Amino acid sequence: MSEPILRVKDVHKSFDETGVLHGVSLDIREGEVVVIVGPSGCGKSTLLRCINGLETIDRGEIFLRGEKISGRTKDLHLVRQKIGMVFQSYDLFPHMKVMDNLLLGPVRALGRPREEAEKEAMEMLARVGLREKADVYPRTLSGGQKQRVALVRAMMMHPEILLLDEITAALDPEMVSEVLNVVIDLARGGMTMAIVTHEMRFAEAVADEVLFLEDGVVVEQGPPEKFFHAPETERAQQFLKSFTYSFKKSEVQPKNNPED
Amino acid sequence: MQDSGIAILFKGINFQRLLGGLWVTLRIALISIGLSCVLGLLFGLLMLSRRKIAQVFCRVWLEIVRFMPQLVLLYIVYFGFARMFGWDLDGETSGILVFTFWGAAEMGDLIRGALTSIPLHQTESAAAIGLTQWQIYRHVLIPQMLRRLLPQAINLSTRIIKTTALVKMINVIEVLKVGQQIIGQFYRSPDAAFWIYFVIFLLYFLVCWPISMLAKRLEKKWA
Numbered sequence: 445m446s447e448p449i450l451r452v453k454d455v456h457k458s459f460d461e462t463g464v465l466h467g468v469s470l471d472i473r474e475g476e477v478v479v480i481v482g483p484s485g486c487g488k489s490t491l492l493r494c495i496n497g498l499e500t501i502d503r504g505e506i507f508l509r510g511e512k513i514s515g516r517t518k519d520l521h522l523v524r525q526k527i528g529m530v531f532q533s534y535d536l537f538p539h540m541k542v543m544d545n546l547l548l549g550p551v552r553a554l555g556r557p558r559e560e561a562e563k564e565a566m567e568m569l570a571r572v573g574l575r576e577k578a579d580v581y582p583r584t585l586s587g588g589q590k591q592r593v594a595l596v597r598a599m600m601m602h603p604e605i606l607l608l609d610e611i612t613a614a615l616d617p618e619m620v621s622e623v624l625n626v627v628i629d630l631a632r633g634g635m636t637m638a639i640v641t642h643e644m645r646f647a648e649a650v651a652d653e654v655l656f657l658e659d660g661v662v663v664e665q666g667p668p669e670k671f672f673h674a675p676e677t678e679r680a681q682q683f684l685k686s687f688t689y690s691f692k693k694s695e696v697q698p699k700n701n702p703e704d
Numbered sequence: 705m706q707d708s709g710i711a712i713l714f715k716g717i718n719f720q721r722l723l724g725g726l727w728v729t730l731r732i733a734l735i736s737i738g739l740s741c742v743l744g745l746l747f748g749l750l751m752l753s754r755r756k757i758a759q760v761f762c763r764v765w766l767e768i769v770r771f772m773p774q775l776v777l778l779y780i781v782y783f784g785f786a787r788m789f790g791w792d793l794d795g796e797t798s799g800i801l802v803f804t805f806w807g808a809a810e811m812g813d814l815i816r817g818a819l820t821s822i823p824l825h826q827t828e829s830a831a832a833i834g835l836t837q838w839q840i841y842r843h844v845l846i847p848q849m850l851r852r853l854l855p856q857a858i859n860l861s862t863r864i865i866k867t868t869a870l871v872k873m874i875n876v877i878e879v880l881k882v883g884q885q886i887i888g889q890f891y892r893s894p895d896a897a898f899w900i901y902f903v904i905f906l907l908y909f910l911v912c913w914p915i916s917m918l919a920k921r922l923e924k925k926w927a
Contacts, residue, residue, distance in 0.1 A: 498828055525834030535829035539847050539926075548843055549833030594829075601833055 447510060448473045449636050450495065450605055455504035455514075457487075457494055457660075464490045466660040467504070472605065475634045479647040479668070482657035483683060488640040491657070492607045495638070496527040508604065525553055528603035532610040534590035536582035542569070542593055543578040549601050561600065568596045572626050588619030595626050605636045612643060624650075644687050648672045656680045710899050712890050722900075725882030726907050732799045732878070733865040739800070740807025740864070741857070747812025752819060762812070769809040775870050777802045782874040795876035803864055810860055818853040819845070851926040858919035862912040879904055 448471040457465040464487045472478050480488045493499045495506060497513065497520045506514035513523045536545050543565060550561040569575050572592040582590055591611055598606055608627065612620045624646045631637065631650050641647055647654065647668065654671040656664040656679075664671065664680045675681050713719055751762045782798040785791045793801070822845055830844040872881040883900045890896045 496832060498831065521831070521834045521836045521839075524832055527832075529832040531825060531829065531832075533823075533825055535823075535825040537826065537830070537844055537848075539851060548830075549835065552839055552843060553834040553836075597833065 449509055450638070451505075451507040451510075452491070452495065453505045453507070455491070455494060455506065456502045457490055457499060458502060464660050465494070465501075468657070468660070468662055469504075470638075470655060470662070472636060472638060474636055476652045477631045477635075477637045477639065477650050478653045478655055479639045479641060479651035480655045480657055481641065481644070481647055481683070482663075483686075486657045487660040488657050489609050492529065492609050492638060492640055495607060496524050496529050498529075521553065525549075525601055526604045528598035528601055528606040530591070530594045530598050530606070530608050530611050532613045534582075534587060534594050534614070536585075536590055536593055536597070538582055541579055541581055542574070542585075545582065545593060546597050546600050549597065554601065565596070565600060568599060569593075571629070572596055573622075586619060587615045588622045591615065591619075591623045592626055595623070595630070599630070599635075605638065606630070608637060608639045608641070610640050610642065612641065612646075644672065644684070656683065658683070712886065712893060712896050713899060713903060718886050721882050721886065722879060722903065722907070725877060725879035726911075728796070728876065728878040729865070729868050729880075730911065732796055732803065732871060732876070733861075733868045736800050736803035736807055736868075737861045737864055739804040740811045740860075743804065743808035744811025744815055747808050748815030748819065751812060751816040762809075766809045766813055769806045774802060774806060774867055775873060777805065778870055778874050795871055795874040798874055799868065799871035799876060803868065807860065807864055811857060814853055814856045814860065815849070818849040818856075821852055822848050851922075855919040855923045858915055858922075862915055865912055865915075866908065879907060 450470070450472040452468060452470040454467045454469055455465050456463070456467055468487070468491055470478065470491075480491065482488050490499060494501050494514075497516065501514050504514070505512055508523065508526060516523065536542070537548070540548070543562065546565040546569075547558065547561050550556045550564075551558050566575065566578060569578055572595065574589060574592055574596075577585065577589065577593070582593070585593065595611075611627075612623050615623065620643065624643065627637070627639070627646075628650055637650075639647070639650065651668040654664075654666060654668050655662055656671065656675075656677075658679055664675060664677045666676075670676075671680065672684065675684060713722075747762060747765075750758050753759065778798060781801055782793065782795060785793060785798075826844055826848070827840060830840040835843065868878065869880045871878055872884075877885075883904045887897050887900050
């Protein structure tokens with residue numbers, strides 16, 4: 445089996461004495477999509493933030509293509525150039541037009557020629573259906589459009605792996621699918637990703653592997669078919685149950701529904 | 705014979721004298737504003753420092769500036785320092801010192817405010833696309849900061865320009881003092897005072913108004 449692109453080994457992290465991650469390990473191979481699910485506050489987002497060095501870890505190690513990236517303080521930006529990340533709150537740079545948002549990383553951080561990067565940016569914008577938005581400021585975009593631009597911005601860096609941190613959590617429901625479709629498209633294109641999400645059907649559709657995190661530990665891990673339909677642990681069962689609504693109404697008033 | 709106020713203005717080199725006084729006013733103001741911007745940046749960064757001592761130092765400085773009338777500061781520097789330390793500063797230097805002391809603190813506070821008003825997520829997003837710390841400041845934080853800061857900084861600058869009128873109290877011959885000298889010369893004219901002060905008002909207005917229009921325009925452009 446090939447060496448994983450990302451290897452997270454026994455990572456511990458706490459904030460002011462409060463433990464958030466208690467020894468999380470995870471391997472992600474090239475082209476693999478790992479979806480991390482779990483109740484709020486279980487440490488999912490923290491895990492992603494530790495991977496690209498936004499948080500330092502207390503114990504354990506993180507490797508990118510065999511190179512240790514945890515515990516690094518120098519040239520962290522070189523590591524981050526290889527790890528794309530998109531956040532919940534679509535954080536485009538408000539003082540720049542969409543195109544300039546997309547070019548900042550490739551041109552300034554990677555030193556790529558502007559024309560070439562611009563051409564690629566236009567192609568990618570077209571792919572996510574935002575070709576005509578290159579010249580507008582982010583404030584004129586809807587949430588879904590902003591988040592698609594944010595995805596393109598991360599992809600413009602040609603990252604080895606993309607981390608998505610609840611990227612649809614702040615969106616109006618009708619905009620969720622336009623963003624998730626882009627992610628599914630990326631997955632089909634072979635992008636390696638670690639995705640934190642609360643959209644279970646999306647998780648099932650996109651994941652090669654599901655990681656169920658609770659209280660900072662991996663409780664269950666496996667392929668999506670197994671995790672979503674036959675979870676082994678009781679905690680995973682409980683968690684998945686919380687996503688299915690049960691309509692009590694029809695039970696209380698069966699007469700209102702004569703077809704039943 | 706009595707001259708009417710407006711005639712006095714154009715008598716001899718009176719008007720040139722007023723303009724000369726205005727230049728002194730502007731020189732003091734511009735140097736003070738320039739120094740305030742540079743020191744204000746340092747002050748603002750110092751205020752954001754996690755070191756307790758730096759925070760206390762800035763706090764004290766800012767409170768002094770806020771509560772102490774500028775005139776008192778001018779007297780302390782101009783008269784006090786000369787006696788205490790034997791520093792014989794001329795009026796203009798004293799003025800620049802005081803206005804910089806004031807401007808740097810307020811500018812620093814504005815800069816701190818502008819810096820902290822930018823959400824942390826902006827820094828993180830910029831870091832996530834692999835920019836260095838310097839590039840994050842250069843391309844993401846400072847441009848946004850300037851957009852928030854500039855209107856307020858310009859407002860502070862007009863306040864500094866206005867307040868330089870006080871240096872006349874420490875023997876600087878700036879526009880107001882020149883005006884008073886002219887009025888003194890023509891004390892017989894009943895309306896000299898009105899017209900001279902009116903012209904001085906106009907001069908201040910002509911200096912400050914375009915600056916404030918600029919601030920408004922920038923604010924609109926970047927809104």
